[in-house]
Amino acid sequence: MNTIGGEKLEIMNHKKRNPKLIIYNVPEEITELNVTTVIKDHNPEITLNGEDITVKFMYKTRKGNYKIII
Numbered sequence: 001m002n003t004i005g006g007e008k009l010e011i012m013n014h015k016k017r018n019p020k021l022i023i024y025n026v027p028e029e030i031t032e033l034n035v036t037t038v039i040k041d042h043n044p045e046i047t048l049n050g051e052d053i054t055v056k057f058m059y060k061t062r063k064g065n066y067k068i069i070i
Contacts, residue, residue, distance in 0.1 A: 020056065026066040032058050035068055 023035075030038055032055045039053060040046055057069040 021070050023068045023070065024065070026058075026068050028066065030066075030068075032068075035070070 026035075035055055035058075036053045040048070053070055055068060055070050058066060060066055
């Protein structure tokens, strides 16, 4: 690409972005510590390790249930 565009073009590699996911209506017994094991137990087709899923936020809504952003 540099030979075609010369100094007019700049080539950059983009970084991969990690997607964020919101899980609604989470029961109280699921905590930030065991959410990854619960997700993997309920979804055996997921082939991720524990480091791939990290909890960013967990908060209680006005209705009394929880939301987790991973």
